[in-house]
Amino acid sequence: MDFFPLYLTVKVSLVSTVITVAVGCAVSLALARKVFPGKGVLDALVMQPLVIPPTVLGYYLLVAFGRSTGFGRFLGDTLGIELVFTWKGAVVAAVISSLPLFIQPARAAFEGVGADVENAARLLGRTEWQVLRTITFPLAWRGLLAGAVMSFARATGEFGATLMVAGNIPGRTQTLPIAIYDAVQSGDAQSANVLVAIITVFSFAVIYITGRFVRGGR
Amino acid sequence: MLELSLKKAFDGFSIDVGLSLGPELLVLFGPSGAGKSLLMKLVSGILRPDEGSVSIDSRVIFDSASGVDLPMRQRRIGFVFQDYALFSHMTVRDNIAYGAHGLSAPEARESVAVLVTLMRLGGLEARYPHELSGGQRQRVALARTLAARPRILLLDEPFSALDYQVREKLRADLLAIHELFPITTILVTHDLEEAFMLGTRVAVINNGRLEQVGGREDVFYRPATRNVARFIGMRNIFNGVVDGVDGGTIIMHNPDIGIVTAFAPPDARVRPGARVSFCIRPEEVIVVRPDRALGHMAMENVVEGVITSALAKGSTHILFLRVGASETLLKVEVPNFVRRKLALASGAATRVLLKKESIWVIP
Numbered sequence: 265m266d267f268f269p270l271y272l273t274v275k276v277s278l279v280s281t282v283i284t285v286a287v288g289c290a291v292s293l294a295l296a297r298k299v300f301p302g303k304g305v306l307d308a309l310v311m312q313p314l315v316i317p318p319t320v321l322g323y324y325l326l327v328a329f330g331r332s333t334g335f336g337r338f339l340g341d342t343l344g345i346e347l348v349f350t351w352k353g354a355v356v357a358a359v360i361s362s363l364p365l366f367i368q369p370a371r372a373a374f375e376g377v378g379a380d381v382e383n384a385a386r387l388l389g390r391t392e393w394q395v396l397r398t399i400t401f402p403l404a405w406r407g408l409l410a411g412a413v414m415s416f417a418r419a420t421g422e423f424g425a426t427l428m429v430a431g432n433i434p435g436r437t438q439t440l441p442i443a444i445y446d447a448v449q450s451g452d453a454q455s456a457n458v459l460v461a462i463i464t465v466f467s468f469a470v471i472y473i474t475g476r477f478v479r480g481g482r
Numbered sequence: 483m484l485e486l487s488l489k490k491a492f493d494g495f496s497i498d499v500g501l502s503l504g505p506e507l508l509v510l511f512g513p514s515g516a517g518k519s520l521l522m523k524l525v526s527g528i529l530r531p532d533e534g535s536v537s538i539d540s541r542v543i544f545d546s547a548s549g550v551d552l553p554m555r556q557r558r559i560g561f562v563f564q565d566y567a568l569f570s571h572m573t574v575r576d577n578i579a580y581g582a583h584g585l586s587a588p589e590a591r592e593s594v595a596v597l598v599t600l601m602r603l604g605g606l607e608a609r610y611p612h613e614l615s616g617g618q619r620q621r622v623a624l625a626r627t628l629a630a631r632p633r634i635l636l637l638d639e640p641f642s643a644l645d646y647q648v649r650e651k652l653r654a655d656l657l658a659i660h661e662l663f664p665i666t667t668i669l670v671t672h673d674l675e676e677a678f679m680l681g682t683r684v685a686v687i688n689n690g691r692l693e694q695v696g697g698r699e700d701v702f703y704r705p706a707t708r709n710v711a712r713f714i715g716m717r718n719i720f721n722g723v724v725d726g727v728d729g730g731t732i733i734m735h736n737p738d739i740g741i742v743t744a745f746a747p748p749d750a751r752v753r754p755g756a757r758v759s760f761c762i763r764p765e766e767v768i769v770v771r772p773d774r775a776l777g778h779m780a781m782e783n784v785v786e787g788v789i790t791s792a793l794a795k796g797s798t799h800i801l802f803l804r805v806g807a808s809e810t811l812l813k814v815e816v817p818n819f820v821r822r823k824l825a826l827a828s829g830a831a832t833r834v835l836l837k838k839e840s841i842w843v844i845p
Binding site: 378379380381383384385386387388389390391398399402403 | 526527528553554555556557558559560561563565567568569570571580581583584626627630
């Protein structure tokens with residue numbers, strides 16, 4: 265029994281959740297607070313992964329990061345970041361597909377804080393960063409946590425886009441969902457059952473515990 | 483001291499206001515949608531004016547000409563929001579202390595303690611906003627604002643969400659606090675009674691423009707425009723054409739009411755033929771007893787009419803008197819005993835007197 269896929273999935277999901285939360289907070293704050301040209305386009309764009317088939321998404325990423333584009337060559341040759349057929353590629357696939365799941369609750373949470381409360385803090389002499397730290401985030405944290413958990417869960421289950429970008433290299437890029445698919449294909453029912461059981465228990469526990477935490481905080 | 487002159491245009495609405503305040507409490511009074519809250523947002527920096535300038539104690543905080551636009555945090559403006567905008571994740575103590583930042587810890591504690599006592603919040607320091615009554619929340623909001631030692635105070639309909647009794651108490655509190663901290667204050671309200679009670683000076687705003695700025699007595703008894711007369715509860719507002727001006731007396735006529743004599747408004751030039759408005763408060767209209775001959779004192783401004791309806795209003799009655807050929811109604815407020823004695827009921831022909839000194843003429 266090879267537990268590398270479990271290890272890789274946890275690693276990819278953790279890293280991708282950190283990136284998703286950071287990028288997602290910036291995007292959802294902008295969507296909730298600012299009026300700027302192209303806002304509608306940005307909104308539609310970050311929501312695309314909800315409706316686009318993961319394989320299509322993966323194909324876009326494969327083409328964008330591959331050696332056939334200037335951007336891909338710039339990433340590889342200048343920055344030394346190889347995304348195609350590496351675990352980092354799996355992270356990018358997970359980030360892109362889980363972003364909308366973070367942005368939706370985060371945006372609603374930021375909108376729920378209300379402009380008056382933030383303006384009150386500004387008028388009491390606080391800088392933008394202080395307002396975010398002492399008012400906006402503390403008031404929005406439930407929504408942000410809910411979004412982060414959903415993103416994490418989405419990242420652990422990511423299959424299509426990951427397969428396209430990172431491939432299925434045992435011991436290098438084979439994540440849990442891909443290993444399950446592999447096990448079923450090769451008739452290894454025992455491995456499939458164990459991995460399915462792990463991911464089921466894990467997913468249920470994460471959602472259940474967070475749900476209690478988010479609701480029962482007050 | 484606050485000097486402001488601001489303009490901003492939106493789709494279908496524009497505001498253009500200039501005001502100058504000393505260390506006083508000015509009431510900004512007007513109907514909803516007049517631009518009251520909008521003006522507060524423009525002064526505080528929540529919204530950016532198209533052009534104009536704002537200065538507090540001679541310090542320019544906004545000036546479109548020279549490009550000055552201080553961020554909200556540097557303006558030193560105390561703002562109490564209509565719904566208080568308390569920080570729901572902080573206790574009463576932390577809310578107030580949030581305003582007291584920049585002080586050393588012992589100074590901040592001292593400042594919070596003083597404000598807690600002043601605002602009668604003792605014992606509530608560890609509560610959260612959702613555990614407070616409306617009046618308590620309002621006091622926390624004011625305490626938090628005062629903790630930041632603002633140069634001016636903007637109060638946006640601070641009492642509108644409260645019960646009548648609570649409101650009365652808090653208005654008295656506010657006046658006491660203003661005596662204690664004589665900070666330049668603008669209080670926004672659409673409540674006539676509140677405006678009268680709190681404003682030593684009153685600015686009347688309508689449709690984004692100031693209609694009149696003056697002392698309480700001026701605005702309430704000598705409205706400068708027909709709109710102001712309407713907002714302050716003048717009910718009998720009629721059109722008149724000037725027939726002549728003789729010294730301080732003006733003679734006008736209205737097709738339904740007839741010839742009306744009144745005192746001319748001070749420093750207004752009205753010429754014969756000019757169109758004016760004149761008004762009289764319902765409680766100042768005098769009903770003349772039909773069995774008495776009119777003395778020469780009462781020869782002016784006698785109006786005949788028929789009562790179309792009578793409404794009980796506590797200790798008085800409101801009578802609507804149809805005068806003249808058209809549908810012009812004169813509203814008359816009489817004490818109940820007068821109505822009984824003179825049998826003033828619907829359908830009764832009635833003679834009233836509009837005393838010269840009770841009529842206010844608007845050029």
